[in-house]
Amino acid sequence: xxxxxxxPLAFTIPKAxxxxxxxxxxxxxxxxxxxSDGASVSFDSASWAAILVRRYAKSPEFTREWLAAAxxxxxxxxxxxxxxxxxxxxxxxxSFASLLGVRVIDGGQLIQVLSIGDSIAVLCDGDRIExxxxxxxxxxxxRSPQLLCSSPAGNAFLDKLDLDFDLVADWTFRGLAQPAxxxxxxxxxxxxxxxxxxxxxxxSVLRKVRTADxxxxxxxxxxxxxxxxxxxxxxxxxx
Amino acid sequence: MPYQAEISRDNPTCFLFVIDQSGSxxxxxxxxxxxxxxxxxxxxxxxxxxxxxxxxxDGVRNYFDIGVLAYGGTAVASGFGGVLSDGIVxxxxxxxxxxxxxxxxxxxxDDGAGGIIELTTKFPIWFDPKSAGGTPMRAALNKTMETxxxxxxxxxxxxxxxxxxxTDGQSTxxxxxxxxxxxxxxxxxxxxxxLFNLHVTTNGGAETVFPTxxxxxxxxxxxxxxxxxSPLPAHLAKFASDKGYTIxxxxxxxxxxxxxxxxxxxxEIGTRPKLVADR
Numbered sequence: 001x002x003x004x005x006x007x008p009l010a011f012t013i014p015k016a017x018x019x020x021x022x023x024x025x026x027x028x029x030x031x032x033x034x035x036s037d038g039a040s041v042s043f044d045s046a047s048w049a050a051i052l053v054r055r056y057a058k059s060p061e062f063t064r065e066w067l068a069a070a071x072x073x074x075x076x077x078x079x080x081x082x083x084x085x086x087x088x089x090x091x092x093x094x095s096f097a098s099l100l101g102v103r104v105i106d107g108g109q110l111i112q113v114l115s116i117g118d119s120i121a122v123l124c125d126g127d128r129i130e131x132x133x134x135x136x137x138x139x140x141x142x143r144s145p146q147l148l149c150s151s152p153a154g155n156a157f158l159d160k161l162d163l164d165f166d167l168v169a170d171w172t173f174r175g176l177a178q179p180a181x182x183x184x185x186x187x188x189x190x191x192x193x194x195x196x197x198x199x200x201x202x203x204s205v206l207r208k209v210r211t212a213d214x215x216x217x218x219x220x221x222x223x224x225x226x227x228x229x230x231x232x233x234x235x236x237x238x239x
Numbered sequence: 240m241p242y243q244a245e246i247s248r249d250n251p252t253c254f255l256f257v258i259d260q261s262g263s264x265x266x267x268x269x270x271x272x273x274x275x276x277x278x279x280x281x282x283x284x285x286x287x288x289x290x291x292x293x294x295x296x297d298g299v300r301n302y303f304d305i306g307v308l309a310y311g312g313t314a315v316a317s318g319f320g321g322v323l324s325d326g327i328v329x330x331x332x333x334x335x336x337x338x339x340x341x342x343x344x345x346x347x348x349d350d351g352a353g354g355i356i357e358l359t360t361k362f363p364i365w366f367d368p369k370s371a372g373g374t375p376m377r378a379a380l381n382k383t384m385e386t387x388x389x390x391x392x393x394x395x396x397x398x399x400x401x402x403x404x405x406t407d408g409q410s411t412x413x414x415x416x417x418x419x420x421x422x423x424x425x426x427x428x429x430x431x432x433x434l435f436n437l438h439v440t441t442n443g444g445a446e447t448v449f450p451t452x453x454x455x456x457x458x459x460x461x462x463x464x465x466x467x468x469s470p471l472p473a474h475l476a477k478f479a480s481d482k483g484y485t486i487x488x489x490x491x492x493x494x495x496x497x498x499x500x501x502x503x504x505x506x507e508i509g510t511r512p513k514l515v516a517d518r
Binding site for chain 2: 040041042043044047068071072078084085086087088089090091092093151152153156
């Protein structure tokens, strides 16, 4: 088992050099990691994504109360009444973001994964993919994933779910010779699942990425080759 | 495959609303309001929704160019008032900034803690109902063709323009069908222009929504509007199907005598872009 306090590598780059990156991530020394992909076509998804990952890293228990506290925090960022009509309407409609959170407990004896949206976690043994969550095939990346919304009405879809069952997966590093855990937003997730049977394996490609510059070079090259969607792209990697 | 272009600030698409404002649009519908008032209300709501979908905390992104062409009497002109009346098509940022007025409306929303609260919301108005004179539809579609040709020339790589034409009466300046045929032949590299027609009427007749043939339509005029309409592309057909409409291969973007919800849906489906970029 790996040491408890080691922080994973984490990298993020925007969809284009002149565009604002609306992905956010957070890593705590307690083995809690979170990333969130903010939907650009919403009011202020970067702030919403930042609230989600910070709150998850501090308190990794996703409940309706947890979400209500997050939406309340977001609401305080703006004075709704003073916004011009178009911003008020967009504020009311909400900001949207995915949330992928993992808790590595007892050095990997138990790994709890929470995911809402299309950011994915990947459990590996060496270069082999052992499990992915919540998406297991590239074809499952849809155009309109269910995302967490800063306006409570936008989260009604959660009422139909069992939050302790439908949104979570429990994994373990036990029994894996060379365990690794990856968390990534959808562009990278699609890239990885599209090539899961390639040689060399996509895991071995990512394993070589150890610096922010190397991550940027890798993403730029894959985008240029048409193999990766041009989108904000984030990776958390616990090798 | 047509209709695959991502819609972005660099490659916006265009929605052009062509609105009949002839005298007969003042007839009262089953909602108790005139056809013109109902259409103006739906159009205001549609623009509100489009602007909202482009609005972020740092401003309005120009994903869409929006035009309104109004015709009635002998006039074919921009349907916008004020500053916007100088042109037909404007970037959505300009639309957001130039309203006729802002009204206040109440709405009830989830408070996030199991309750409901009432919010006062600012609601922009761009159009007031108008209705007078004849129905110069041929001239209107001719102007539409000029406008769309210019737009396609300037945006060759974009998702092609969508034209939503709302009318209640027969053309009074000649047959419009050949203009519609010409319009549907215009294209960008991403596919042909889409022309959808909404026939509002108080004359009765069975409601017909996204039909595949003209055989069940009540009169020659509605049959002509059917022929003038583009088939629904797959992504819009799916969206219409998801909203509960019966869709088949060859369903066209045409509605005859739709109920109020159906008219609202016509605008919503017609302005549903395939992809919104930059997610």
